[in-house]
Amino acid sequence: MGGTRRVVLDAGGHAPLLPRAREAFAAALDEGWADPRRLHAEGRRARALLDGAREAIAAELGARTEEVDLAPSHTAALHAAVRTVALGRRRAGADVVVGAVERAAVLHAADFVAARGGGRRVVVPVARDGRVDADAMLAALAQPGVAMVALQHANGETGTRQPVGHVHAAARAAGVPLLVDAGASVGHVAVGDDWDVLAAGAADWGGPAGLGVLVTRAGVRRTPDGPSDDDRWFPGGVAVPAALAAAVALQEAVADLAAADAARRALVARVRDRVAREVPDVEVVGDPLDRLPHVVTFSCLYVDGEALTSALDEAGFAVGSGSACTSDTLEPSHVLAAMGVLTHGNVRLALPRGTRADDVERFCDVLPGIVADVRGRLGVSDL
Amino acid sequence: MIPVTGPDGDPQPPPHGEAASDEVVVDARGLRCPAPIVALARAARSLPPGTRVTVLATDPAAATDVPAWARMRGHRHLATARGEDDVLRLTVELQAPKPAQA
Numbered sequence: 001m002g003g004t005r006r007v008v009l010d011a012g013g014h015a016p017l018l019p020r021a022r023e024a025f026a027a028a029l030d031e032g033w034a035d036p037r038r039l040h041a042e043g044r045r046a047r048a049l050l051d052g053a054r055e056a057i058a059a060e061l062g063a064r065t066e067e068v069d070l071a072p073s074h075t076a077a078l079h080a081a082v083r084t085v086a087l088g089r090r091r092a093g094a095d096v097v098v099g100a101v102e103r104a105a106v107l108h109a110a111d112f113v114a115a116r117g118g119g120r121r122v123v124v125p126v127a128r129d130g131r132v133d134a135d136a137m138l139a140a141l142a143q144p145g146v147a148m149v150a151l152q153h154a155n156g157e158t159g160t161r162q163p164v165g166h167v168h169a170a171a172r173a174a175g176v177p178l179l180v181d182a183g184a185s186v187g188h189v190a191v192g193d194d195w196d197v198l199a200a201g202a203a204d205w206g207g208p209a210g211l212g213v214l215v216t217r218a219g220v221r222r223t224p225d226g227p228s229d230d231d232r233w234f235p236g237g238v239a240v241p242a243a244l245a246a247a248v249a250l251q252e253a254v255a256d257l258a259a260a261d262a263a264r265r266a267l268v269a270r271v272r273d274r275v276a277r278e279v280p281d282v283e284v285v286g287d288p289l290d291r292l293p294h295v296v297t298f299s300c301l302y303v304d305g306e307a308l309t310s311a312l313d314e315a316g317f318a319v320g321s322g323s324a325c326t327s328d329t330l331e332p333s334h335v336l337a338a339m340g341v342l343t344h345g346n347v348r349l350a351l352p353r354g355t356r357a358d359d360v361e362r363f364c365d366v367l368p369g370i371v372a373d374v375r376g377r378l379g380v381s382d383l
Numbered sequence: 384m385i386p387v388t389g390p391d392g393d394p395q396p397p398p399h400g401e402a403a404s405d406e407v408v409v410d411a412r413g414l415r416c417p418a419p420i421v422a423l424a425r426a427a428r429s430l431p432p433g434t435r436v437t438v439l440a441t442d443p444a445a446a447t448d449v450p451a452w453a454r455m456r457g458h459r460h461l462a463t464a465r466g467e468d469d470v471l472r473l474t475v476e477l478q479a480p481k482p483a484q485a
Contacts, residue, residue: 332443
């Protein structure tokens, strides 16, 4: 690191742990180490902490406690949502309608249940800004044989918000349950109540990794999909310290939501403006206004994303990328591809709360030179 | 049409009688992003407006990146086809050069 201060601008899905969440985690290791299913005093204490965490999370999400299930991860919450709701709705149909830019966990789960039930995954396209075609989604969910529809609250790669209100009204009229993946939104913007099933992960809002949340409104039919267990939805349950820390982090994030929104929205606007003006042959993507406060992504022509993220890392900045060369599968981000925007040379920022304006200015200061260096090394400066 | 450029080669007109004189092929098979787009841009630089350039690519990113490049550079994406050999064939029509962004 050579003395350079690290600046983390890649908090999507894994934000730095908030200080009070760390304290709560440590306290729960002391107080809540026991098995919450035991009847002795230690077990009852762990149970009380777990129940309190669930109640606090429910309150912050505008749900009743009994509607909230805690999951071992955001991915597990999404998989369970799709599997259990599709199974519960199997008499209504086997098709699953999804937006094209849903998280991979949703798309894969939709494939899984559609194949199992003899249905189809119906993918609804998005516009260049990443917003799903609401009319097409309404038409798709009104077809016979639809088990469920999934539409994220906002996209974690581009920040673009989705028309969940519009789609929820239509889904309700059609009697089809709507799963809203709010994993990129909870703790950053008010999520509202335009959903029947809601999923999120604590690490994104500054809680610990390894804790997901699934909220299911009363009346949504779902069926356990696996061997029986005390916890019907997430066999084995979750770690009490993770649950407590997640709840405390969510309370802290929501209490600070308006201030964190204003501060980071201004920083992202600054990044969008400076990158577009100062980096040649770049495209800043996603809706410029109707977006998450803290997410921005852009792509630079003729640059490989891995070289760019590595050079930024050396300069002290941790950033993400949706370029193929940065993924294990060597496939580009399905989000960028669905939007029809450049997939190579991609840089993705998700600003953690508390990101400093001077760090963002410094990022914008060094970026044009780093892009020019990478282009120079690749011999493409003249293109 | 037959391949007339490699990743770094200068484009040449196709041999007589093989294709219309305003068609050029960039063979980017086996190259990974962003190399197919670099090869395309390099070929396009010395070709006149109206030229149709077809990129052959095996990199899945090319399906998105060729049309995106055309849009960013003011060219027209005409067609995308995937052959039985799983090779993508993306055709663009070059337009009058767009000045580089400041």
